[in-house]
Amino acid sequence: xxxxxxxxxxxxxxxxxxxxxxxxxxxxxxxxxxxxxxxxxxxxxxxxxxxxxxxxxxxxxxxxxxxxxxxxxxxxxxxxxxxxxxxxxxxxxxxxxxxxxxxxxxxxxxxxxxxxxxxxxxxxxxxxxxxxxxxxxxxxxxxxxxxxxxxxxxxxxxxxxxxxxxxxxxxxxxxxxxxxxxxxxxxxxxxxxxxxxxxxxxxxxxxxxxxxxxxxxxxxxxxxxxxxxxxxxxxxxxxxxxxxxxxxxxxxxxxxxxxxxxxxxxxxxxxxxxxxxxxxxxxxxxxxxxxxxxxxxxxxxxxxxxxxxxxxxxxxxxxxxxxxxxxxxxxxxxxxxxxxxxxxxxxxxxxxxxx
Amino acid sequence: xxxxxxxxxxxxxxxxxxxxxxxxxxxxxxxxxxxxxxxxxxxxxxxxxxxxxxxxxxxxxxxxxxxxxxxxxxxxxxxxxxxxxxxxxxxxxxxxxxxxxxxxxxxxxxxxxxxxxxxxxxxxxxxxxxxxxxxxxxxxxxxxxxxxxxxxxxxxxxxxxxxxxxxxxxxxxxxxxxxxxxxxxxxxxxxxxxxxxxxxxxxxxxxxxxxxxxxxxxxxxxxxxxxxxxxxxxxxxxxxxxxxxxxxxxxxxxxxxxxxxxxxxxxxxxxxxxxx
Numbered sequence: 001x002x003x004x005x006x007x008x009x010x011x012x013x014x015x016x017x018x019x020x021x022x023x024x025x026x027x028x029x030x031x032x033x034x035x036x037x038x039x040x041x042x043x044x045x046x047x048x049x050x051x052x053x054x055x056x057x058x059x060x061x062x063x064x065x066x067x068x069x070x071x072x073x074x075x076x077x078x079x080x081x082x083x084x085x086x087x088x089x090x091x092x093x094x095x096x097x098x099x100x101x102x103x104x105x106x107x108x109x110x111x112x113x114x115x116x117x118x119x120x121x122x123x124x125x126x127x128x129x130x131x132x133x134x135x136x137x138x139x140x141x142x143x144x145x146x147x148x149x150x151x152x153x154x155x156x157x158x159x160x161x162x163x164x165x166x167x168x169x170x171x172x173x174x175x176x177x178x179x180x181x182x183x184x185x186x187x188x189x190x191x192x193x194x195x196x197x198x199x200x201x202x203x204x205x206x207x208x209x210x211x212x213x214x215x216x217x218x219x220x221x222x223x224x225x226x227x228x229x230x231x232x233x234x235x236x237x238x239x240x241x242x243x244x245x246x247x248x249x250x251x252x253x254x255x256x257x258x259x260x261x262x263x264x265x266x267x268x269x270x271x272x273x274x275x276x277x278x279x280x281x282x283x284x285x286x287x288x289x290x291x292x293x294x295x296x297x298x299x300x301x302x303x304x305x306x307x308x309x310x311x312x313x314x315x316x317x318x319x320x321x322x323x324x325x326x327x328x329x330x331x332x333x334x335x336x337x338x339x340x341x342x343x344x345x346x347x348x349x350x351x352x353x354x355x
Numbered sequence: 356x357x358x359x360x361x362x363x364x365x366x367x368x369x370x371x372x373x374x375x376x377x378x379x380x381x382x383x384x385x386x387x388x389x390x391x392x393x394x395x396x397x398x399x400x401x402x403x404x405x406x407x408x409x410x411x412x413x414x415x416x417x418x419x420x421x422x423x424x425x426x427x428x429x430x431x432x433x434x435x436x437x438x439x440x441x442x443x444x445x446x447x448x449x450x451x452x453x454x455x456x457x458x459x460x461x462x463x464x465x466x467x468x469x470x471x472x473x474x475x476x477x478x479x480x481x482x483x484x485x486x487x488x489x490x491x492x493x494x495x496x497x498x499x500x501x502x503x504x505x506x507x508x509x510x511x512x513x514x515x516x517x518x519x520x521x522x523x524x525x526x527x528x529x530x531x532x533x534x535x536x537x538x539x540x541x542x543x544x545x546x547x548x549x550x551x552x553x554x555x556x557x558x559x560x561x562x563x564x565x566x567x568x569x570x571x572x573x574x575x576x577x578x579x580x581x582x583x584x585x586x587x588x589x590x591x592x593x594x595x596x597x598x599x600x601x602x603x604x605x606x607x608x609x610x611x612x613x614x615x616x617x618x619x620x621x622x623x624x625x626x627x628x629x630x631x
Binding site for chain 1: 543
């Protein structure tokens with residue numbers, strides 16, 4: 001176990017800077033998830049920590065030691081790749097013990113060391129099989145086994161579950177979490193899947209265009225997004241945003257173009273506009289239009305069994321609302337929605353920062 | 356419908372068999388000629404009493420150098436193929452996996468193609484002069500060097516294709532597992548490209564084995580290769596057709612054995628399961 005610290009870390013490919021002076025401090029034993037849309041630089045950042053990518057400027061410390069110029073093999077890290085990257089000509093056991101073989105350990109010691117990892121991952125019966133003879137989930141486990149056997153200071157995961165089907169992904173996610181609870185090794189995990197981020201992380205780092213947008217515990221980010229991007233990225237279905245005007249003389253009310261208006265949780269003096277974010281599950285259906293309700297036309301109804309999601313149109317805005325109860329509405333119907341003002345997320349319309 | 360579905364395969368097979376005959380005929384003719392007497396051959400007999408006279412003359416004849424030619428060719432082909440494979444594999448790995456600037460890759464590959472397009476005979480004269488001045492004429496080393504030079508561009512291109520097929524992540528995984536470049540090559544890359552090595556190696560071996568003009572320029576009697584030995588049966592006054600045919604038939608054997616042995620290495624799908 002070790003801490004990982006990034007100080008002003010940047011990455012340039014030629015003239016293009018893809019990571020802009022990132023500062024991040026990862027605690028010992030922490031499960032940290034880097035999340036963001038594709039192309040945000042999360043994989044590049046992980047590869048810089050691993051040593052597979054050089055650092056253009058800034059400093060990287062692992063366990064308090066500056067490792068900018070230390071090759072990947074000496075950084076005390078293990079990495080699990082999205083494609084598994086298992087050696088096709090080696091059996092599961094040989095894959096897992098390859099690092100030990102390179103380190104000059106005897107065959108007996110190699111066998112001894114892979115035993116506990118194989119046990120934890122339930123690979124006992126598959127040790128003599130080649131990767132091509134394993135299912136996706138088994139390959140994924142062998143890849144994790146290979147990472148565990150090295151007893152690294154830090155685990156690095158690069159979208160390890162994205163090649164698995166939905167069902168298996170959920171199961172492997174739980175296994176990963178359990179594994180971390182057992183081993184308590186510092187872990188940096190990259191994903192574009194916000195559900196994976198929410199469920200696995202001790203802390204989440206949201207990245208956009210090579211810049212950290214926000215760092216914090218999953219629910220902290222969910223409940224208090226620092227800006228509109230974080231609000232929209234975490235949560236599924238995504239947060240609704242309304243760009244509203246604040247009429248003169250009523251600093252605690254915000255108005256839609258069609259005249260509907262919302263009671264704001266507090267007065268916003270000196271502003272003429274605000275972006276209000278409302279999570280789909282914060283919206284409730286009410287039978288009649290009234291003060292603070294939002295009227296919209298039902299476009300599509302999606303029952304998922306446990307929930308019902310409504311896609312609604314209000315002028316040029318689209319609204320998504322989700323309900324635990326089964327509801328009886330039809331496309332084309334006008335319905336009225338309401339939310340507790342305490343659940344509104346307020347953002348500056350221009351800077352998109354939370355206010 | 357039925358008519359159509361029958362004539363289709365029949366026609367296809369007829370074409371294929373016809374094509375096979377065209378390809379095989381000269382080969383069969385040569386093998387048959389090697390078992391004939393010169394008279395039977397010149398009279399164009401299809402029915403004849405097979406004789407091993409030509410083989411005996413080629414292998415044991417007092418004036419025949421064929422056994423020496425065979426030994427020379429074996430040494431030269433094996434040595435040049437080994438050198439070509441080693442250099443091409445290292446070069447291809449370096450070019451495609453060690454982050455060279457793009458232009459380095461392009462210039463080297465383009466240059467090697469241009470070099471490959473130059474007929475070897477145009478270089479033979481220059482090589483002869485150079486090798487003579489450093490004492491490499493009429494030596495194995497000279498011909499091995501020349502064959503290495505001729506075969507390297509093609510081997511570099513072929514090995515490049517195979518090495519590019521090795522997923523980058525495998526190399527990276529090995530680096531993280533603690534391997535430096537030589538061990539990455541030894542334990543990960545080379546075992547995976549083994550079918551490619553076999554295919555490239557067979558081609559290089561056969562090219563070297565068959566190469567005529569450069570070997571003719573650079574060798575004398577002691578270092579002459581099999582094609583020169585075969586060529587010698589066509590003399591000023593007579594052409595010893597049947598001996599020539601026997602020597603030709605014998606010369607096919609090594610390539611034939613190589614193909615059979617290497618066939619089990621040339622298996623597709625070795626890398627399946629490495630990455631999804």
